[in-house]
Amino acid sequence: MRISNLLIYFVFLILFASLSGCHSTPSFRFGTYSEAEKLYKKREYRKAIEKYEEYARENPEGNMAVIASYYMAKSYESLGETQKARELYEKIIRDHPSLIWADYSKNQLKELESVSS
DSSP, X not given: OHXXXXXXXXXXXXXXXXXXXXXXXXXXXXXXXXXXXXXHHTTOHHHHHHHHHHHHHHOTTSHHHHHXXXXXXXXXXXXXXXHHHHHHHHHHHHHOTTSHXXXXXXXXXXXXXXXXX
């Protein structure tokens, strides 16, 4: 009896150890989008724009492509290139009117207008 209990314990221990690697916290990586986000946070807007553009080219239909466009516009705005920012905000509004990013873009356009007035 004692040997069978040890065997069951040993099998359980091996099974637990092998499955514990599968139950880790998932890590989400978005490649160049993640790189762009880090650059944006460090206020390296020109480099961030390049990475957002790269991501959008690689994933034109991906969910993050619209977000990448929005942050490209924000980056242009931060660089003082308001015309490029406006064009991107307007494109988001035109191409994705039902997404929250279109609403954010509308708000950014209003802010740009109030600053230029």
